[in-house]
Structure formats: C-alpha cells, structure tokens
Amino acid sequence: xxxxxxxxxxxxxxxxxxxxLECTVEGTSNPNLYWYxxxxxxxxxxxxxxxxxxxxxxxxxxxxxASRPQDRQFIxxxxxxxxSDSGFYLCAWDPVGQTEVGYEQYFGPGTxxxxx
Amino acid sequence: xxxxxxxxxxxxxxxxxxxxxxxxxxxTGYPSLFWYVQYPGxxxxxxxxxxxxxxxxxxxGFEATYRKETTSFHLEKGSVQVSDSAVYxxxxxxxxxxxxxxxxGTQVVVTP
Numbered sequence: 403x404x405x406x407x408x409x410x411x412x413x414x415x416x417x418x419x420x421x422x423l424e425c426t427v428e429g430t431s432n433p434n435l436y437w438y439x440x441x442x443x444x445x446x447x448x449x450x451x452x453x454x455x456x457x458x459x460x461x462x463x464x465x466x467x468a469s470r471p472q473d474r475q476f477i478x479x480x481x482x483x484x485x486s487d488s489g490f491y492l493c494a495w496d497p498v499g500q501t502e503v504g505y506e507q508y509f510g511p512g513t514x515x516x517x518x
Numbered sequence: 519x520x521x522x523x524x525x526x527x528x529x530x531x532x533x534x535x536x537x538x539x540x541x542x543x544x545x546t547g548y549p550s551l552f553w554y555v556q557y558p559g560x561x562x563x564x565x566x567x568x569x570x571x572x573x574x575x576x577x578x579g580f581e582a583t584y585r586k587e588t589t590s591f592h593l594e595k596g597s598v599q600v601s602d603s604a605v606y607x608x609x610x611x612x613x614x615x616x617x618x619x620x621x622x623g624t625q626v627v628v629t630p
C-alpha cells in the first residue's frame with residue numbers, strides 16, 4: 403500500500419532563517435506531487451505541483467521554492483522565512499497519467515511551521 | 519475560474535444531532551466533487567466523492583449528492599458523534615491529473 407511521509411512534524415524558525423520541508427511517498431511510482439499551505443482558520447492554498455522529476459509548477463509567486471530531486475521526493479524550501487510563512491504545510495500525491503477525472507489526492511500528516 | 523464555497527463555521531452540535539454542511543461550486547466542464555475531513559493536527563482524509571451528476575457518495579454515515587442543477591454537494595449525517603468533530607473541506611477537480619479547488623473548510627464541534 404502507498405504511504406506518504408512528511409518531516410519534520412513541527413518546526414519553529416526565526417524570521418530570515420532558511421527552510422527545508424521534505425515529503426516522500428512509498429509504494430507507488432512517478433506520482434503527481436503537491437505542496438499546500440493552510441493558514442490558521444483558512445482553507446488550503448496550492449503552492450506547487452510536480453508531474454515528474456525536475457518538473458515544478460508554481461501557483462503562487464512568493465519566497466518559497468520546491469524541488470523534486472527523486473521520483474518520490476518533494477522538497478519545499480525558502481532562503482529567508484517571513485512571518486507570513488507560518489502555517490500548516492501539507493504534501494499530497496495522486497497517480498500520474500490518470501485518464502479520467504475523479505481520482506482523489508492523498509495527503510501527508512503535515513508540518514506545522516511557526517515563524518517567530 | 520473554478521471555485522468552491524462552503525458555509526462558514528464553526529458549527530456546534532449536540533451528539534446525535536443532524537448535520538448539514540452546505541457546499542456550492544462554480545466550474546467549467548464537469549467536475550468531480552469531494553469531501554475531505556481533517557482531524558485536529560492531522561492531514562486531510564478523503565471522506566467521500568461523486569464523479570457525475572446525481573451520484574451519491576457515502577462513507578461512515580455521511581452522504582452527499584452531486585446536484586448539477588443547483589451546483590451543490592451538501593454533506594449530511596443523520597446522527598453525529600463526538601468523534602465527528604473535525605474540519606470538513608469540500609473540493610472539486612476538473613483536470614484529469616487532479617488539480618483541486620478546495621473550499622475554506624467548515625469546523626464542526628460535537629458536544630456530548
């Protein structure tokens with residue numbers, strides 16, 4: 403069966419420090435991968451998605467970046483964190499090459515980031 | 519563009535009460551519709567889905583019917599439990615590779 407991992411689970415970082423969040427998926431090959439952010443009391447905002455190694459699309463211009471160095475690894479980074487980067491970061495995956503609409507996304511447990 | 523609108527919360531209910539969470543959508547094409555649930559401190563889990571008009575998704579006592587004429591996908595449960603306390607997200611996708619639009623989420627609090 404497929405599983406998705408995220409770490410760290412919780413992170414407290416000062417403003418201006420770098421960030422690296424990691425997401426890995428097991429039990430599947432060549433998944434589509436997604437990074438979402440959930441600010442306190444608000445919905446999900448899609449940040450990045452990837453349909454393959456080295457292929458990253460950004461939905462929201464900001465000081466965050468994403469990379470996919472391996473098939474099942476997705477990394478969210480920042481060189482200098484802002485207070486507004488605080489939130490709950492969720493990684494998700496779904497099978498690539500879907501031929502019909504209706505496949506759900508599978509979410510990881512999330513990383514709670516607090517920028518102080 | 520595509521969008522999802524959910525009723526704002528929090529919704530506070532007593533155990534065994536009836537729950538309805540309204541969800542309406544705007545989409546070009548024919549979306550698939552989903553309800554996800556998020557328990558405190560966790561990621562999202564798929565609760566149910568419907569992929570075409572008049573389909574009814576159901577799971578764990580929850581139901582939602584895809585109403586194309588009213589562009590709605592309201593979530594219902596006849597008798598809630600304390601363990602149903604969570605945030606519920608309505609979502610849609612019209613892309614074959616799964617780019618989702620999520621609603622803002624509705625927090626449900628069930629008291630004993």
